[in-house]
Amino acid sequence: MKQKKLDTINSSGFKVPKDYFSQVEEQILSEVHLKNKVQVSGFHVPDSYFESLEEHIFEKLETKNEAKVIKLFSWKKAIYASAIAATIVLMFNLFSTSETITFESIEIATIENYLEDEGFTSNDFASLLTDEELNKDNFIENQIPEYLIKDYLMNTIELEDLILE
Known part of the structure; x- marks a missing residue:
């Protein structure tokens, strides 16, 4: 096969039928007209x-009878049920405990933990006491053993603070 130089080729090798471009416009327009035609759906208004x-529509809305509304949730029934449940729980709590709790039966550590957790301060306790109870003579008459004072000082006050004072 002979190889030709590309710059010497004058024709592309493709051929168009005679009068092709003059008929193309008519063919495209006829296709568009066929697609735009409304097809009959078979429904008639x-x-x-x-x-x-x-x-x-307004006639049907006016003549429509109002239906009776039945509530699914009744507040009266809910109140009755909660009152019965509260009564049963209260009766169970009152009659099931046979022992009585007294101030002496509570451990001192429990009371101390409660007071610490609630954040009571010495001012809160002082507001509960009267002037007669806070009288100096009451503290003089009551002797606190020396070992309790030593234990208190060792557990609550830092040793460095005592040395500095």
Whole structure:
């Protein structure tokens, strides 16, 4: 096979039929017209249907009977049920405990933990006592053993603070 130089080729090798470009426009327009034609769906709307549609709808709305509404949840029943449940729980708590709790039966550590957790301060306790109870003579008459004072100082006050004072 002979190889030709590309710059010497004058024709592209493609051929167009005669009068092709003059008929192309007509063929495209005829295709578009065929696609734009409305196809018959088989459904038929009665004459003046849309003019009288609104009147028919309003007539049906006016003549429609109101249905009775039945509530699914009744507040009266819920109140009765909660009152019965509260009564049963209260009766169970009152009659099931046979031992009585006294101030002496509570451990001192429990009371101390409660007071620490609640954040009571010495001012809160002082507000509960009267002037007679806070009298100096009451503290003089009550002797606190020396070992209790030593234990208190060792557990609550830092040793460095005592040395500095």
